[in-house]
Amino acid sequence: xxxxxxxxxxxSVQEAETVTLSCTYDTSESNYYLFWYKQPPxxxxxxxxxxxxxxxxxxxxxxFSVNFQKAAKSFSLKISDSQLGDTAMYFCxxxxxxxxxxxxxxxxxxxxxxx
Amino acid sequence: xxxVTQSSRYLVKRTGxxxxxxxxxxxxxxxxxxxxxxxGLGLRLIYFSYDVKMxxxxxxxxxxxxSREKKERFSLILESASTNQTxxxxxxxxxGGTSGVHNEQFFGPGTRLTVL
Numbered sequence: 001x002x003x004x005x006x007x008x009x010x011x012s013v014q015e016a017e018t019v020t021l022s023c024t025y026d027t028s029e030s031n032y033y034l035f036w037y038k039q040p041p042x043x044x045x046x047x048x049x050x051x052x053x054x055x056x057x058x059x060x061x062x063x064f065s066v067n068f069q070k071a072a073k074s075f076s077l078k079i080s081d082s083q084l085g086d087t088a089m090y091f092c093x094x095x096x097x098x099x100x101x102x103x104x105x106x107x108x109x110x111x112x113x114x115x
Numbered sequence: 116x117x118x119v120t121q122s123s124r125y126l127v128k129r130t131g132x133x134x135x136x137x138x139x140x141x142x143x144x145x146x147x148x149x150x151x152x153x154x155g156l157g158l159r160l161i162y163f164s165y166d167v168k169m170x171x172x173x174x175x176x177x178x179x180x181x182s183r184e185k186k187e188r189f190s191l192i193l194e195s196a197s198t199n200q201t202x203x204x205x206x207x208x209x210x211g212g213t214s215g216v217h218n219e220q221f222f223g224p225g226t227r228l229t230v231l
Contacts (some may be wrong), residue, residue, distance in 0.1 A: 009155070035219060045205065045222035091157065093220075101146050101209045101218045107157035 002027045004094050006106035013082045014114050020067075021077045021109045023092030031097030034068070034075045039108075040088040048090070051075065079111075087113045118142070119223040121206055127229045134193040136226050138206030145211025147189035148220065149173075149181060152203040164189055165211065196230045203227050 003026045013019035025034070036048040051059045051068050058066050063083075067076045079086055092106040122137035138147065146165055150158040150173075160173030162181040170181050178200060182190045189208075193200055204227075207220040 006157075033218075037222075044224045045207075047219045050217075050219060095218065101211070101220070102160070102163065103148075103207075103220055105150075105158040107155060 002029070002094050002096060002104045004092055004104050004106040006090075006092055006109050008109045009107070010110045010112075012112040012114055013079075015082055015084060017082055018078060018080045019082055019111065021079075021090050021092075021111065023075045023077070023106055025073050025075065025092075025094050025104075027073070027094065027096065029096045033095045033097070034066075035093040035095070035103075036064070036066070036075075036077045037091045037093060037105075038086075038088045039091065040085070045091070049077065082113045084113050084115060087111060119206060119208055119221050121204075121223040121226050123226050124224060125227050125229075127231065128193075128196050129231050130197060132193075132196050132230075134196050134228065134230075136191040136193075136204055136206075136228070138189045138191070138208075138223055139187055140189075140208040140221070141187065142208070142210070142221070143186065144208035144221075145186070146209045147183065148207040148209075149179075149189065149191045150205045150207065151175070152205055152225070158205065161191065196228075198230050201228060201230045 005024045032053045034051045038048045039045045049061045063080045065078045089108045091108045094104045119140045148163040149161040164170045164183045180192045206223040209220045
């Protein structure tokens with residue numbers, strides 16, 4: 001079975017600062033994919049960034065980047081130059097390879113960006 | 116862009132009522148999912164479907180059933196609503212085939228259900 005752990009239920013960051021959200025996972029699979037999703041208050045869940053486990057290079061999307069440590073089974077999200085619009089719940093998700101596309105989600109981290 | 120819609124944003128029902136939550140996606144996705152989201156528990160998978168008329172139980176199927184008569188529509192049914200089913204319900208879809216990094220799930224806006 002796959003498990004995803006987000007150990008920080010709530011975090012806050014000053015506008016324009018950098019924040020890192022942690023995520024660890026447990027799996028015996030060798031082929032898998034990792035994602036971070038963002039759920040703004042009362043708004044739809046959207047994909048922030050994705051990472052293939054077989055790629056050593058960390059994914060980046062504008063101000064968002066990940067630190068993927070495969071051996072440690074860690075997949076943290078770094079948000080640089082935080083903006084008020086980054087205030088949201090962030091979920092880490094795991095998908096194993098093969099048919100099905102089934103996701104396993106963490107419990108989420110509520111991030112507040114303070115003006 | 117993929118669009119996933121859910122029939123209601125807010126719903127209030129009484130204990131014992133039969134409740135239907137509907138989800139429609141417009142990108143010909145093969146896979147559809149129903150989750151419930153509760154504070155501190157994240158997203159928990161209720162049911163999913165890989166094809167029309169096919170369904171698989173997720174982690175918390177008790178008290179729920181689903182129906183998928185058409186590819187684009189996936190319904191969640193609460194046969195007899197109870198207060199512990201008060202929650203946010205999220206629908207998601209993804210293209211079929213072998214999992215890949217581009218097989219992300221696309222979510223609907225959610226239905227906040229309150230059972231009194």
